[in-house]
């Protein structure tokens with residue numbers, strides 16, 4: 001284990017944490033800490049020295065002050081679904097879990113706002129307000145597990161980002177415990193006070209990957225549920241035709257609320273797992289969802305069908321009921337879960353290319369798959385040009401692990417070369433630190449570090465992430481004694 005603490009220091013830390021929180025809110029047994037040794041990026045692992053499960057902002061502030069006094073790293077944690085290792089306790093430290101701060105505190109229907117604790121699961125917000133005809137728009141595919149605090153920290157998106165934007169567009173303000181323990185509110189306050197003068201510090205913190213403090217309560221914007229949906233499934237012989245359809249739909253001035261693509265390999269895995277009725281021999285399928293006033297939807301749907309047909313769609317199906325629509329989305333959102341049918345391990349990549357370059361990047365992914373001899377299914381937010389190649393490997397074979405990492409890097413470097421980016425929504429974490437140097441200049445990176453220092457001058461809040469040259473777990477691991 002890589003740790004900044006000796007065993008004695010660790011016991012003393014746990015004792016003091018228990019004094020603040022009580023025994024049932026502190027985890028420090030080595031076997032229990034293993035649960036927290038990574039997030040959904042499993043290529044690197046290291047357990048923290050302790051995990052705390054506070055119930056109030058004041059408790060978090062006290063824990064943060066203690067850690068500041070002892071110079072121990074702190075790592076905020078939601079549900080641990082990050083796909084980029086943004087939770088890794090690289091040198092140990094104290095994980096501050098928001099799992100027990102998960103309530104919807106109040107709903108203001110008139111002003112379309114809700115105040116929630118940061119550990120509130122994304123989908124619970126919509127569940128709490130849907131009887132008022134409202135919902136919370138950002139819908140990561142992990143939304144039945146991930147928390148609003150994690151969404152804010154990662155500025156998460158989802159299938160409906162194309163029309164409704166990402167988390168920052170739906171968060172009005174939040175409470176945050178800064179790395180010295182001070183509690184501040186940034187942005188619009190729950191009593192409606194508009195904090196819009198001066199710098200947008202709310203905006204600066206959103207997407208900080210847990211490096212600026214611990215978010216404890218969030219004021220979210222709710223939007224009115226549309227009058228109706230039309231959900232179509234286009235079935236294509238190949239990825240090129242489906243990609244061209246994506247560009248043509250947007251060029252026709254139609255903005256679907258979701259435009260998602262799945263290639264043959266992932267469709268086969270999903271079909272085996274969930275039995276929806278996807279054709280197993282289709283090269284790609286496209287989910288196109290339209291929403292808005294019921295009156296115009298039929299006309300738009302007809303236009304989408306025409307565009308699909310112009311691009312040689314084999315068939316276009318329209319969901320006939322709300323149940324059919326829900327089943328289709330269940331398949332899409334559980335796509336990563338179906339990968340277990342194909343491979344024991346997979347590496348989820350998250351690059352972005354201009355939409356018009358989707359056919360080219362998909363060809364590059366196929367060539368990369370051949371080059372490394374690894375299968376790479378794709379399921380992604382095609383409307384945003386946000387690709388998710390899933391590089392399949394078996395961690396029991398070190399050579400496959402090495403190839404999977406290299407294949408992922410090749411694809412992301414290609415995204416940069418094509419004018420895109422190394423992340424659309426999953427963040428940098430430890431996974432893509434080195435690629436940041438390829439995407440940004442030294443001056444850009446220094447400007448980002450300067451902003452970070454404003455919030456966390458001592459680099460104790462979720463350290464060793466995002467910036468190229470940051471240390472890795474192996475740099476801190478005890479060196480093996482040379483044989484005598």
Ligand SMILES: Cc1cc2nc3c(=O)[nH]c(=O)nc-3n(C[C@H](O)[C@H](O)[C@H](O)COP(=O)(O)OP(=O)(O)OC[C@H]3O[C@@H](n4cnc5c(N)ncnc54)[C@H](O)[C@@H]3O)c2cc1C
Nearest residue numbers: 078079080081082140141147149150153156157210215425
């Ligand atoms: C199957 C699957 C599908 C996914 N689909 C999507 C998708 O469609 N779109 C998308 O954007 N992402 C997706 N993700 C990635 C992930 O779910 C998101 O990044 C999500 O926002 C993480 O939330 P979390 O609560 O799990 O945060 P965690 O994984 O616990 O933490 C993520 C980061 O946020 C920080 N953090 C967490 N809580 C707080 C807090 N209260 N205060 C400060 N910092 C905090 C952590 O320190 C860490 O850096 C998916 C992941 C999986 C496993």
